[in-house]
Amino acid sequence: MKTRIGLLALLFLAVVVAAGAQAPARGAGQGRGAAAATGAQIHGNLLQVMRGIIFPASNVVFTAQDDPTKVEEAVDPSTSPNPLNSSYGQWQAVENAGIALAEAANLLTIPGRMCSSGRPAPVQNADWQKFVLGLRDAGMQVYKLALTKDVDKMVDAADAVAAACGNCHDVYREKTPEQGGPKNRCLPS
Numbered sequence: 001m002k003t004r005i006g007l008l009a010l011l012f013l014a015v016v017v018a019a020g021a022q023a024p025a026r027g028a029g030q031g032r033g034a035a036a037a038t039g040a041q042i043h044g045n046l047l048q049v050m051r052g053i054i055f056p057a058s059n060v061v062f063t064a065q066d067d068p069t070k071v072e073e074a075v076d077p078s079t080s081p082n083p084l085n086s087s088y089g090q091w092q093a094v095e096n097a098g099i100a101l102a103e104a105a106n107l108l109t110i111p112g113r114m115c116s117s118g119r120p121a122p123v124q125n126a127d128w129q130k131f132v133l134g135l136r137d138a139g140m141q142v143y144k145l146a147l148t149k150d151v152d153k154m155v156d157a158a159d160a161v162a163a164a165c166g167n168c169h170d171v172y173r174e175k176t177p178e179q180g181g182p183k184n185r186c187l188p189s
């Protein structure tokens, strides 16, 4: 059995955070925040970014200590790599997923990121920026719908996300052989 310093540290942190988690999340869902000059936008507070992006990603690593091919045997549900049954699970996991998607949109605006085709991500293109906005809006729609705790609304949430992904993929990811195939990813259609 390997030492699990990371996991134990995380569990301690989770307890501390949970103790202060009853207050409303400050800065939550305030829409387009500052940082307009760089195009970056703030949708989640730090707590939400931690829960929505960093906590799920790190739990994958911590769980992998027990063998990533046997994830169903992972012992501790609180740090489950499945956000829906982790410490911040169920409806809160859906809220966090919305924040994660909206914040992840910021990562699609940073100049200099390359596509697998060797072409730069076209962050300066107007339609790319529109698709990024679509992902932000879909993420925040998920967040707001999750707050209603109405399971029927999750169909709308999923539709919004799928549309936001597909709108951009149709133009910049899906490349038929006639369009030159994957080497033309990140070129407009």
Ligand code: HEC
Pocket: 101, 108, 114, 115, 116, 117, 128, 131, 132, 135, 161, 164, 165, 166, 168, 169, 172, 173, 185, 186
């Ligand atoms: C603003 C444009 C844009 C948006 C929005 C977007 N994607 Fe993508 N996505 C791309 C591009 C371009 C690629 C190809 C990247 C490459 O090959 O380097 C890609 C690739 C991917 C891949 C990898 C495909 C492969 O070849 O293995 C996955 C998975 C993916 N996207 C999922 C999503 C999901 C899920 C969403 C919505 C929640 C989403 N993307 C939203 C542009 C976008």
